[in-house]
Amino acid sequence: MPPLPWATKKTVAEADPVTPAVTPSAPPRTKAAALSFQCPSCGGSVQVRAVGSSISVVCGSCASVIDAKDPNHAVLSKAAVNMRIQPLIPLGTRGKLRGTLWEVIGFMQRVDGSGQYNWREYLLFNPTQGFRWLLESQGHWSYVIPLHERPKKGSGNTASVLGKSYRHFLTGQVSVQYVLGEFYWRVKVGDSVQAMDYVNPPEVLSIERDKSEETYSLGEYLLPQEVRSAFSITANMPAPIGVAPNQPSAFDGNSDLRGYWGAFAAILFLIQLLSLMFSSSKVLDVSSFNWEKNAATASFSTPSFEVTKTSGLQIRLQAPVSNNWFEISGDLVNEADGDTEEFELGVEYYSGYDSDGSWSEGSQQGSKVLSSIAPGKYHLNLQGSSEMERMSFSVETVQGTALWSNFVLIFSLLSAYPAFMLWRRHVFETARWSGSDYAGGDDE
Numbered sequence: 001m002p003p004l005p006w007a008t009k010k011t012v013a014e015a016d017p018v019t020p021a022v023t024p025s026a027p028p029r030t031k032a033a034a035l036s037f038q039c040p041s042c043g044g045s046v047q048v049r050a051v052g053s054s055i056s057v058v059c060g061s062c063a064s065v066i067d068a069k070d071p072n073h074a075v076l077s078k079a080a081v082n083m084r085i086q087p088l089i090p091l092g093t094r095g096k097l098r099g100t101l102w103e104v105i106g107f108m109q110r111v112d113g114s115g116q117y118n119w120r121e122y123l124l125f126n127p128t129q130g131f132r133w134l135l136e137s138q139g140h141w142s143y144v145i146p147l148h149e150r151p152k153k154g155s156g157n158t159a160s161v162l163g164k165s166y167r168h169f170l171t172g173q174v175s176v177q178y179v180l181g182e183f184y185w186r187v188k189v190g191d192s193v194q195a196m197d198y199v200n201p202p203e204v205l206s207i208e209r210d211k212s213e214e215t216y217s218l219g220e221y222l223l224p225q226e227v228r229s230a231f232s233i234t235a236n237m238p239a240p241i242g243v244a245p246n247q248p249s250a251f252d253g254n255s256d257l258r259g260y261w262g263a264f265a266a267i268l269f270l271i272q273l274l275s276l277m278f279s280s281s282k283v284l285d286v287s288s289f290n291w292e293k294n295a296a297t298a299s300f301s302t303p304s305f306e307v308t309k310t311s312g313l314q315i316r317l318q319a320p321v322s323n324n325w326f327e328i329s330g331d332l333v334n335e336a337d338g339d340t341e342e343f344e345l346g347v348e349y350y351s352g353y354d355s356d357g358s359w360s361e362g363s364q365q366g367s368k369v370l371s372s373i374a375p376g377k378y379h380l381n382l383q384g385s386s387e388m389e390r391m392s393f394s395v396e397t398v399q400g401t402a403l404w405s406n407f408v409l410i411f412s413l414l415s416a417y418p419a420f421m422l423w424r425r426h427v428f429e430t431a432r433w434s435g436s437d438y439a440g441g442d443d444e
Helices: 224-231 255-278 405-433
Strands: 035-038 045-048 056-058 065-067 075-077 094-097 100-112 118-126 130-137 140-147 158-161 164-183 192-200 203-209 214-222 282-292 299-301 305-307 311-318 324-334 340-354 357-363 365-373 376-386 390-399
Touching: 045 056, 094 224, 118 164, 130 214, 140 203, 140 224, 158 203, 164 203, 214 224, 255 405, 282 299, 282 305, 282 376, 311 324, 311 340, 324 390, 340 365, 376 390
Parallel strands: none
Antiparallel strands: 035 045, 056 065, 056 164, 065 075, 094 100, 100 118, 100 164, 118 130, 130 140, 140 214, 158 164, 164 192, 192 203, 203 214, 282 390, 299 376, 305 376, 311 365, 311 390, 324 340, 324 376, 340 357
C-alpha cells in the first residue's frame, strides 16, 4: 500500500458535522459567483468556483498553474509533463455527502517516494462549510477533514488527538504527480512532503511536513457505494484491492459474541466441575494377572460384575513398566446377549540420566472410559502385548465416572465459530499491516 496522503493544506473554520475538530482561523469564505477567464498561457477557458478562497487554479487545457488572487491571472508555473488523467468525478460535479452539498473544484494525483503507488484526491467545497477532501486509493475511499489541533505523540508508535489514540502505520515521502482545478494553496507537479499515517479504523490520522509547515487531517473510511450515490457516478468504480489501512474489519469488535461465548463456556465449566465433585463412583472389580510373552494362553478374563445404572465405566490399568511399554486389548462383554464393546489401553514409562540430570516420561498407570453402558452383568476379556518377556498387571473397573468426552465435544462446538472469527480477523489484520512499516512483524 502507498503512503496515505490524507492531510489537506491550511485550515477550515468549522468542524465536520460527523467528525469533531477544533475551529481556529480559516480561509475567507464567499458565496460569490464563479469566475471565468482565459488562460494566459494557452487561451483555454478557466473557471474559479471558490472565489475569494482559492489561491491557485490549474488550467484544464495546458495544466499551467495560475494565481487566482491576481487580477491579471499571472501564470505561476507551466506544466512540466503532458500526462492527462480524467477524474472519475469531473470538476464541477455536486453531491450531498454527510448532509452537506459539496462541489468538486480540484483534483490531483499523488505518488509515493518509490513511484510505484499513486492515489487520487478530490477537493470538495461548500461556501459555508469550507473545504473537505475525498480520497481514493486502490478502490478504497475516505472522507477527509482538516484538523487544527496538533496531535500528541504517545508511548511507543502512537499519537492521539481529540481524545482518541492512533497507531503508527507508515511514514514516507509523497509528491504531486498530476493536478487539475483550483486549490486554496499554491500547488504544482513535483511538490513533495513527508507523510506520517496513524490508524484506528475506520479513521486515519495524517501528519504532513514540508520545509515551511506541518498540517494535520483525519480521514474516515467510506464504502464505494456511498461515494457513487452521493455524486451520482455512472462510470465504473475502481474495484477495491486488498485491505485499506483504515478499513474497518467485519471480524472485529464482536463484543457480544465474545461475551456470550465466555458466559456459556463458564456455565459449561461449572457443570463439568459439579459433575466431577458430585459424581458417585463405585469400584465393580479389581483383578490382577501375570502375563508371559510366550505362554500358551495369553488371554485373561475378569470375574462378572454388575452395572446397576446407565453410566460410564472407567477401565484402569496399572503395570510396573520401566523403560518399556505394556498394552491390553479388551472386550467388555454383556453376559445377557453376548454383545461386546472393544477397547485398547496401554502404559509406558521411561527414565534415565543425561547432561542435565535425571529425567523421566510417561506413566505406569492409564485409563479408558466407556460411555453410556446399560445396566446388566458384564466381564472383561483381555489380551496383553509387550516387548518384555513377562509382566504382572492389574485392571480395575469403576462405575459412575464423570465423562470428559461430552464436555470436550460441547466445548469444541461452542468454540468453533469464535475461533473461526478470530482466525479471519488475524488474516484481515495481517493483510492490513502488510503494507505498513511493520510488515512481517506483530500487528497486534
